[in-house]
Amino acid sequence: MRRFLPLLLIPALAFSYRIETENWQSGKTFTHFLSAHNISLDLYYSLPNQVKRALRTIPTGSRIFLLKDKDSIKQALIPLGGGKQLQIIRKGKKYIAKIIPVKYITKTEKVEVPIENSLSYDLFEKTHTNKVALQIQKIFQHKVDFYKLPRGTRVGVIFKKKTRFGEVKKVEILFATISNRYYTKVAFLNPVDHRYYDQYGRSLKGEMIVSPLSHYKITSPFGMRFHPILHRWRMHEGVDLVSYYGAPVKAVASGVVIFKGRMGGYGRAVKIKHRSGYITLYAHLKGWAHIHRGQRVKAGQVIGYLGNSGLSTGPHLHFGVMKSHRWINPFKFKGKEAKFILAGKAKKRFLSYIHNLLDRYKLACRTKIFNRKKAKN
Template identity: 35%
Template sequence: MKRFILALSLLTSSLFASSSVEERLWDNGDTLLQFLQRNSIPMALYYNLDREDQELASEIASRAKYQILKDTNGQIEQVLIPISDELQIHIYKSKDEYKLTFTPVDYTKEERVLRIEVKTSAYQDVYEESQSSTLARAMVRAFKSSVNFRSIQKGDKITLYYSQKRREGKLWGDITIHMAMVEINKNAREIFLFNDTYYGRDGKELESFLLAKPVVYKRISSHFTTARFHPVLKRYRAHLGIDYAAPTGTPVKSAGNGTVSFVGTQGGYGKVIKIKHASGYTTLYAHLSRFAKIKTGQKVKQGQLIGYVGSTGMSTGPHLHFGVYLNNKAINPLSVVKIAKSELSTQAKAEFKQKINAYEEALQKIQTNPPKEEEFGNYIEF
């Protein structure tokens, strides 16, 4: 296994180091199948994938940055297409034959702390100190509506404890804020990440974006996972949504108020509806048997009928594949699908307290070390 990864990372770094590497942006609506066809790469590469991998291949985001290496005749030798911060599609030529694998993006993780005193505005100062708009955005997103960033004034303080990925020596991808504090007029507001959700010190969840469950389901047949090595299949898998098992024809409802941005078919996802919501959220409903009377551009309300459960695309049985995206990146739907803000149970609260202690210890140890260096950037161009 180790040898495989090593060979792969050598391959990857030689790909990046080569001068004939082109960096491109994935066209809106383009599919892997169309990409293969256009570039005279056998479409069997796609057709030979199993159901889950065909689903994954439908995850390539529009404006995803991908790399192509061509030989002197203009023939493609290698392509790396990211499908998340962690996983990418790797197409390469081996003995004149094209191969396709899903490989993890090679990165390291580091913990950082940023402490600043506000001079102009929270967002601006965090950005200027770190040179990272990703960090400034992550801060605003983490606090949700629990802090009014406009009320922050000169002299107020901000502390962010977060982890950041590094790829090829540069800062890469999304940032996870573990703990953050803003001191507004000497009044501290703190948030702590625990099981993918932010809580105040009292263990009460911050108010979150309200998305409701889109379907009445029998069971969850597949949970959300990012790059995960499958010990039996001996390869990397991911499932960037939740599968709700339900009979064909079960009504599917919009998870929130929003605007329909796509109605149609999308690769392995079959019949798909996408809805844009406020604050950069998009939801996706896949494998539908049919659509309700809706069209692109139409406004929908939370709970409004949009389609029916089915098994179109690559699917072994009727289920709803439900995806949630924040700024085009898949996030765990269970972290936002809620009906009310919740409080931790007594046992979870004890674990939460331990987590807070661990965070505070880490915070003591790590000196302020904002990046102020080149970013590899997100895999999606904003």
């Protein structure tokens, strides 16, 4: 008997019915299903066309729940997708069918375990799903080597899980920590922006950085160079990237357009300010995409087209990155841009949220997280 009893089916249990599950096999049709359970095909023909269509595309492996007495079905639940299911109920000698929403149960749980075998094994033992370990691995990827966890490593996790008939459908990690005598790694899901942060409000993962052009060649790197048009030694405050005339130029990270227009020698240009305080410049454009000053753009969004405007010896993109009013080497931009650091009100709100969360779930690791001196990045 399953540990969780389907709520819908509970009232009938008093009469010693039993619950069975069946996996929808490839090639199986709804009419096969009806015949196999001695249900008249009239039931199928009575259904609206939309439901018939949905029944034709039940994914292989879908779980069907059956409530049976002796050998006949009292109730059946068949998933239709889109959060709906078909409920078949025996009424006297006939069967009727209804479309009802799939019911999920959402619960928040905490688990604290020493890792004795492996993260996935030990967490599966406790949570009965592999989803918790998988997500923890994703959250701490590049930060923790899960194949070489030191002896005595402990894992603590608070997670929300969505279940259907005891089967875990979705897991969302609210907090996770991995600690041993060498390190303590911490991740909190910030409900405001859905990113994971450590206990100091520093994001675990960076923002996506994309290349401003899909294909390019670097013709002039960052640094001092003899200017090809001005014929003088000058600081080259960016990199020159060559691609074909009209090639789409993309924002390297999400941000706000703070300049769109002509910029002297840089010709047609765009400047984008990113959340981390960096500003990126895209110059010598042929023209702009449909963007305007003040507009939010996403990483990878096309903002203009490669051209030859301003002081330029041929079609290329001048790409510059500015930090605290100084141009920096764009190749050093990667990774640095990455971190989000909460500050001001956002940080206050985040800190009070995480303290509340740990107080509510009373984790033993709490003191370890907050009593340690601020770790270096």
